[in-house]
Amino acid sequence: MSATGMSPFLGGSASRELPGRAPDDAQVPSPERDRGIVASVLDAAGNARGSGYNFAYLDEGTKRMIRRAILKAIAVPGYQVPFASREMPMPYGWGTGGVQVTAAILGQSDVLKVIDQGADDTTNAVSIRRFFAKTSGVATTTRTTEATVIQTRHRIPETPLTEGQILVYQVPIPEPLRFLEPRETETRQLHALAEYGAMHVKLYEDISRHGHIATTYAYPVEVAGRYVMDPSPTPKFDNPKMDDCPALQLFGAGRERRIYAVPPYTRVRSLDFEDHPFRVQEFTQPCALCGARGHYLDEVVTDDSGGRMFICSDTDICETRVAEAAR
Amino acid sequence: MSAPLLSAHGLTKTYGNRLACAGIDLDITEGEVLAIVGESGSGKSTLLSLLAGELAPDSGEVRYRMRDGQTRSLADLGPAALRRLMRTDWGFVRQDARQGLRMAVSAGGNVGERLMGMGERHYGRIRGQALDWLGRVEIEAGRVDDPPSQFSGGMRQRLQIARNLVTGPRLVLMDEPTSGLDVSVQARLLDLIRRLSAELGLAVIIVTHDLAVARLLSHRIAVMRAGRVIETGLTDRVLDDPEHAYTQLLVASVLAA
Numbered sequence: 044m045s046a047t048g049m050s051p052f053l054g055g056s057a058s059r060e061l062p063g064r065a066p067d068d069a070q071v072p073s074p075e076r077d078r079g080i081v082a083s084v085l086d087a088a089g090n091a092r093g094s095g096y097n098f099a100y101l102d103e104g105t106k107r108m109i110r111r112a113i114l115k116a117i118a119v120p121g122y123q124v125p126f127a128s129r130e131m132p133m134p135y136g137w138g139t140g141g142v143q144v145t146a147a148i149l150g151q152s153d154v155l156k157v158i159d160q161g162a163d164d165t166t167n168a169v170s171i172r173r174f175f176a177k178t179s180g181v182a183t184t185t186r187t188t189e190a191t192v193i194q195t196r197h198r199i200p201e202t203p204l205t206e207g208q209i210l211v212y213q214v215p216i217p218e219p220l221r222f223l224e225p226r227e228t229e230t231r232q233l234h235a236l237a238e239y240g241a242m243h244v245k246l247y248e249d250i251s252r253h254g255h256i257a258t259t260y261a262y263p264v265e266v267a268g269r270y271v272m273d274p275s276p277t278p279k280f281d282n283p284k285m286d287d288c289p290a291l292q293l294f295g296a297g298r299e300r301r302i303y304a305v306p307p308y309t310r311v312r313s314l315d316f317e318d319h320p321f322r323v324q325e326f327t328q329p330c331a332l333c334g335a336r337g338h339y340l341d342e343v344v345t346d347d348s349g350g351r352m353f354i355c356s357d358t359d360i361c362e363t364r365v366a367e368a369a370r
Numbered sequence: 371m372s373a374p375l376l377s378a379h380g381l382t383k384t385y386g387n388r389l390a391c392a393g394i395d396l397d398i399t400e401g402e403v404l405a406i407v408g409e410s411g412s413g414k415s416t417l418l419s420l421l422a423g424e425l426a427p428d429s430g431e432v433r434y435r436m437r438d439g440q441t442r443s444l445a446d447l448g449p450a451a452l453r454r455l456m457r458t459d460w461g462f463v464r465q466d467a468r469q470g471l472r473m474a475v476s477a478g479g480n481v482g483e484r485l486m487g488m489g490e491r492h493y494g495r496i497r498g499q500a501l502d503w504l505g506r507v508e509i510e511a512g513r514v515d516d517p518p519s520q521f522s523g524g525m526r527q528r529l530q531i532a533r534n535l536v537t538g539p540r541l542v543l544m545d546e547p548t549s550g551l552d553v554s555v556q557a558r559l560l561d562l563i564r565r566l567s568a569e570l571g572l573a574v575i576i577v578t579h580d581l582a583v584a585r586l587l588s589h590r591i592a593v594m595r596a597g598r599v600i601e602t603g604l605t606d607r608v609l610d611d612p613e614h615a616y617t618q619l620l621v622a623s624v625l626a627a
Binding site: 223232236238240241243244247248250251252315316317318319 | 449450453457472475476478479482483484486487488491492493494496497514515
């Protein structure tokens with residue numbers, strides 16, 4: 044199908060030059076499919092011009108497959124839904140799962156924020172944000188409050204999330220039972236029968252070795268009273284934010300090909316013992332830049348003679364607070 | 371005599387054309403120790419897996435009297451109930467401790483796992499029980515945080531026993547628990563099994579090729595050959611006055627020390 048063949052769908056913008064398409068898009072003559080592609084091209088017109096890719100990189104068939112997995116994941120909170128993960132133009136470990144989920148849910152009116160360990164300005168965050176700006180043309184932001192979709196690697200923003208926002212996590216290893224049980228067939232069985240005694244063995248080991256639960260990230264949680272889930276390697280500091288959260292939380296693991304979800308306002312409970320209850324990390328000093336207490340802090344080495352400072356890992360809230368103080 | 375705790379009827383299992391178990395019937399009551407003896411390849415381990423519900427028989431069934439007094443067929447239980455039975459009311463001591471233990475987890479964690487699986491969520495109580503059980507199987511309290519990879523063979527088997535008995539099971543299956551141990555360690559382990567099974571009134575089914583182990587531990591013996599039970603009876607009777615020609619051969623083959 045040629046660009047002129049599509050013009051009936053283009054309406055007022057018919058005179059605009061159309062961006063190119065991936066060659067395989069043209070091979071399936073389906074009206075529904077074509078509408079999808081044309082609409083995508085239209086949304087992206089201007090920004091995506093000449094990129095050669097469909098809106099938000101993935102073809103519409105793949106997006107529908109991923110959306111089906113997402114819907115199933117939302118219907119069964121905490122359950123890992125297998126999906127046909129695609130090769131993405133970035134290596135595994137750089138967020139291929141999160142990127143696919145984001146691509147599948149992104150619409151033209153969305154505002155995207157991408158963070159890596161809380162920061163908007165690190166390599167991973169910058170490249171993924173640019174990737175979507177280029178392939179979808181959606182607006183991007185670093186402000187948590189302005190974003191409708193936030194893709195994250197290992198942090199939940201300090202600013203409380205609201206209804207209508209979607210948090211997309213990049214997940215390296217989705218299976219919380221993996222360290223005790225290497226067989227996938229067996230872990231599925233354990234999830235199906237809700238046999239989670241082994242999860243507490245790990246916490247038991249922590250206490251017997253360190254005197255307290257020393258797991259500080261990827262701290263296992265029970266979702267909606269049923270499935271035990273790995274919250275991805277977020278610090279356990281962020282676990283309480285997942286509980287009863289107004290935003291939708293989606294988890295994508297590209298290499299392991301799993302998608303799971305926590306719907307809005309869902310109970311998320313961190314596993315613990317009665318006599319060793321769950322506790323988050325505490326910081327003795329405030330952020331060295333904005334003076335905030337109760338935020339998760341990163342240790343930054345400032346020189347080669349032992350100088351260091353502790354600053355907010357969430358760059359957005361830190362910068363906002365610094366700017367407010369200056370006013 | 372009360373109804374049996376576990377009874378098997380006509381258990382048959384083939385692997386392709388090979389017959390592993392053929393028409394096996396057996397009963398065991400509480401407090402009874404039954405030894406299954408026979409040479410390698412006679413179907414002892416397959417029988418144990420069938421009894422434990424790990425393998426599905428081609429025909430025949432295993433019935434078990436549950437804690438609520440109801441006798442039910444294992445085939446009707448479903449995987450969830452069967453697994454719960456396995457980790458609460460039953461124990462399974464493996465020949466190879468690495469199959470029965472988590473080698474990277476401390477001894478205390480190994481013993482405590484079943485408790486945590488049953489919903490115990492109090493660290494202090496779990497640890498207390500673990501220490502108590504380590505004591506009962508003669509492992510020093512100081513080793514509670516060491517992983518079994520640092521234990522000797524005999525200690526690993528004793529740890530397996532503690533791990534299985536912590537939930538107060540009524541039936542324990544043992545697959546060659548003493549093989550590969552030297553004689554003095556073996557003797558200590560046998561003593562321990564005999565003492566605990568008597569103290570706790572356990573029903574024990576022990577598979578062994580060692581007639582001395584069978585004589586020391588068991589009340590009754592079933593002799594297997596080529597997938598069939600060829601002779602059963604009280605241990606002393608079978609070993610001192612064997613009826614079947616094969617049993618006679620087996621008893622005669624034992625080297626006198």
